[in-house]
Amino acid sequence: MARNKHPEETVQRILDVAFRLFMEKGYEHTSIQDMIDHLDGLSKGAIYHHFKSKEDILVAVTDKMTEESNQMLAVIRDRTDLTGKEKLKTIFKESLCRSVQDEIFTVAPDFSNSPRLLFSIFRETVDEAAPDYILPILKEGIADGSIRTEYPAELAELILLAANIWMNPMVFDNSPEESYRKFRVFAQMMQGFGLDVVDDEMLGRLQELASVYQKNK
């Protein structure tokens, strides 16, 4: 086989095929061999040249999704027509409602047995999403008077760990009923910080995603 002159294209092809197979067959039921069968002419060695393991590929697939999610977060963060509190509400709503979430929850990876996957979502939340998107919004809310906290960096982390990880039906393998109860506790927590930013539409959507996950896991 000719030497690969475009490694980033190869990586992209692997990720596209992997994502489609994860969606169709589920992560657990997809093997590296399945990917090779759909990657015309690519060898197992070529895949392992770019990725250490199937889990490594999943992490790359989810990283790509995170990138897209971050673009959405940046657009909301940079709007000039909303207060800080309104931006926070818009972010929760958009994060839940955007249609790619149905795809992600259909892939339905098993977090309960994957330290690396949990670690990846954990670090992304703490190192990027909280400081880069939620913190500026909280600071803006403090400046415009719509949010009150003395410790915006820490509050940003706590809110996002609760929302992205604890309330994520994939991470905790939650049923729609468990998601309902977590959402209620989360809403009360936010209320305690003076942040009435979640509503029943979001709750319904969270339960829907929990249901998609439970059907596909």
Next chain:
Amino acid sequence: MARNKHPEETVQRILDVAFRLFMEKGYEHTSIQDMIDHLDGLSKGAIYHHFKSKEDILVAVTDKMTEESNQMLAVIRDRTDLTGKEKLKTIFKESLCRSVQDEIFTVAPDFSNSPRLLFSIFRETVDEAAPDYILPILKEGIADGSIRTEYPAELAELILLAANIWMNPMVFDNSPEESYRKFRVFAQMMQGFGLDVVDDEMLGRLQELASVYQKNK
């Protein structure tokens, strides 16, 4: 070498030596060879027979500490002279103040680069500590009127994830100042649930542990 007839004793010896070395040299600077040098007559193969890696040994060492911590939690949970809310406060206080914490924070493992270690503390919190110790206490508090929540199982999880993981200076590599701010946010969160169970003594102790960690990492 004679065949090992007491594998649990061997495991115990390995864990004792590992713990001591982690304390003296730090986890990162301790090698499997260091352990062998202190385990008179034990071969590398014997260690690898019981543990897959150095991180595996660290997980076993922390599991053992968790076991001791759980015994302390059980004693408080089963007391008959305290309300639910008083038990919750006592648990926070004891968890921070017991002296073994100084030893644990001296070992100072690096969580930022260890998916398995994070996973281990995460699962222990969600699968054991929250349902086995905090949930019964919240239920008791609901019954005796000292705690008000409709969703004790979910609240138990959220509180403990915040306290054990987010507010843990080892997991987030927090300075005493960062620990101060997190503690304030945590206190406000607990207040939002009507739970005035943390105080300045606990704050001081948390900062002390953060300082021990920073010195030894």
